[in-house]
Amino acid sequence: DTGVSQNPRHKITKRGQNVTFRCDPISEHNRLYWYRQTLGQGPEFLTYFQNEAQLEKSRLLSDRFSAERPKGSFSTLEIQRTEQGDSAMYLCASSSYRGVREQYFGPGTRLTVT
Amino acid sequence: RKEVEQDPGPFNVPEGATVAFNCTYSNSASQSFFWYRQDCRKEPKLLMSVYSSGNEDGRFTAQLNRASQYISLLIRDSKLSDSATYLCAVIRNTGGFKTIFGAGTRLFVKA
Numbered sequence: 001d002t003g004v005s006q007n008p009r010h011k012i013t014k015r016g017q018n019v020t021f022r023c024d025p026i027s028e029h030n031r032l033y034w035y036r037q038t039l040g041q042g043p044e045f046l047t048y049f050q051n052e053a054q055l056e057k058s059r060l061l062s063d064r065f066s067a068e069r070p071k072g073s074f075s076t077l078e079i080q081r082t083e084q085g086d087s088a089m090y091l092c093a094s095s096s097y098r099g100v101r102e103q104y105f106g107p108g109t110r111l112t113v114t
Numbered sequence: 115r116k117e118v119e120q121d122p123g124p125f126n127v128p129e130g131a132t133v134a135f136n137c138t139y140s141n142s143a144s145q146s147f148f149w150y151r152q153d154c155r156k157e158p159k160l161l162m163s164v165y166s167s168g169n170e171d172g173r174f175t176a177q178l179n180r181a182s183q184y185i186s187l188l189i190r191d192s193k194l195s196d197s198a199t200y201l202c203a204v205i206r207n208t209g210g211f212k213t214i215f216g217a218g219t220r221l222f223v224k225a
Contacts, residue, residue, distance in 0.1 A: 033213065042118075042201050042215030043158065056212050091157060101146055101205060103213065105157040 002026060004106035006092050012112045013082055020078045021109045025094030032075050033103060034067055035091040043091055049075060050097075082113045117141055118204050120216035128224050131192045135219045137202030138184045145207035147185045149176055152199045152218065161187075161200070192223045 005024045013019050025032050030051050035043035046065065047057045051072040064082075069075040079086055089110050093103040120137045127133050139147075147164035162169055164176040164185045175188040185202055199218040206212050 031211065033211075035215075040122075040217065042203075042217045045212055045214065048211055048213075050211075058212075095211075101211060102148060102160050102163055103203075104160060107157050 004092055004094050004104055006090075006106040006109050008109055009107060010110050010112075012114065015082055015084060015113055017082055018078065018080045019082060019111065020076055021090055021092075021111075022074060022076050023092030023094075023106060024074045025092070026096075026104060029094035029096050029104075030072065031095045031097060031101070031103075032069060033093045033095075034075070034077050035093065037089045037091055037108075038087075046077075079111075082111075084113050087111055087113045115140060116217075118202060118214045118216040120200075120202060120219045122217060122219060124220040124222055126222045126224060127192055129192055129194060131223075132188065132190045133192055133221065134186060134188045135200055135202075135221075136184050136186050137216050138182075139204045139214075140183065141204070141206055141214075142183070143207045144183075144204045146205040147176075147178055148203040149174075149185070149187050150201040150203060150215075152201055154199075158201055158215075189221075192221075194223050194225060197221055197223045 007022045032049045034046040037043045049069040064080045067077045089108045091108045093105045095101045095103045149161040150158035151161045152158045168177045173190045201218045202216045
């Protein structure tokens with residue numbers, strides 16, 4: 001399978017705990033995006049990497065959120081001191097630097113904060 | 115006002131019908147446009163890119179109107195399997211590649 005993969009697929013955590021999600025993009029894609037999606041809404045942009053550089057970060061992303069892409073391949077998204085409002089689907093997408101930059105999504109990580 | 119807006123629907127249409135969705139965007143720096151399809155509790159899947167000259171793929175046709183700042187998606191001969199949420203996505207040209215999605219339009223195709 002050469003698509004975008006995400007792990008874990010589901011995560012249940014207690015409020016106040018830290019969680020980390022992983023995304024493996026399509027191998028030849030150098031751009032990687034993180035989104036958050038809640039019920040009835042479209043994906044909400046969180047941050048974007050080109051290779052290992054984090055080029056843009058949403059103002060909606062609080063200091064509790066951090067993302068890395070250390071070698072320009074896989075990426076991690078960490079949420080510290082989780083809150084119930086963090087419950088959502090966290091989606092990762094990747095795109096090539098060529099062409100019109102279509103993004104391809106992974107299956108997402110569904111986070112539930114209790 | 116949201117930067118990318120869609121009619122949430124739902125659109126309820128019979129099989130074989132033609133249905134059209136619009137998506138308006140407010141940022142004139144928007145440069146790339148896409149339609150995605152999302153099934154319930156699944157990830158969005160790219161349906162088609164939207165070019166200035168329009169784009170057609172089988173029963174699906176997408177168009178861009180830069181002057182009025184909207185994109186459209188036309189589905190002909192609707193199938194039951196077309197039932198899904200259709201998301202439009204817009205990439206700005208502001209030095210980065212921030213992508214803004216609409217909230218989606220729900221389509222139900224009935225037998």
